[in-house]
Amino acid sequence: LRPALRAMLTAVGDVPALVVGRSADDYVTKPFSPRELALRVRSVLRRARGAVVPGVGGPLRDGDLVVDVVAHEAERAGRRLTLTAREFDLLAFLMRNPQRAFTRDQLLDRVWGWSFGDSSTVTVHMRRLREKIEDDPAAPRRLVTVWGVGYRYEPVGDA
Missing domain, CATH: 1.10.10.10 (Winged helix-like DNA-binding domain superfamily/Winged helix DNA-binding domain)
Structure with a gap:
């Protein structure tokens, strides 16, 4: 199973963290150098290779902190964290x-x-x-x- 990769190319220099956090694995603003683009693509691919395959492994737990790497969700004391x-x-x-x-x-x-x-x-x-x-x-x-x-x-x- 392969995780979906999402990337953004934008002319806007200040991309809100919420947009990046929910809709893209990374982003590049214009103008950019070909070297930067290549490094960013390599970075996303490296993270994808190390991604968790659904159904493998359980949530990470420490007291009231729970990080579900499969669902890509975190909560503390029963409250979902916006990360x-x-x-x-x-x-x-x-x-x-x-x-x-x-x-x-x-x-x-x-x-x-x-x-x-x-x-x-x-x-x-x-x-x-x-x-x-x-x-x-x-x-x-x-x-x-x-x-x-x-x-x-x-x-x-x-x-």
Whole structure:
């Protein structure tokens, strides 16, 4: 079974996260370089190869946080979380690799599929994700900063 791939090519430079999160796996704004397009296509294909096949594996669970990778849904304390596609991928990746620290560059490679780029995008996505899943985003318990390294997922168990 192959997952469907969705991509967007747009002249608009500021694509709302909601549009990207719900209708496309990635997007490229015009003007773009052929190299950027090739890297983006490679990234989407890499993620598709690693996609979860329906019916294989169960939801990721940590206390009141449940991430259903098959349905591509997440909820906390019974409330559905509104995550962008990238936030979802980042959370699922970290939950699959608990208590393991990753540098921003490693996350760019393994979640974004980028071999180079601005690692501050990881910081921004992490901040937004913390706002959605942490009780206190300023003092996170799950999405922990490992100073001088990057980030790791710390299970909290029965929260």
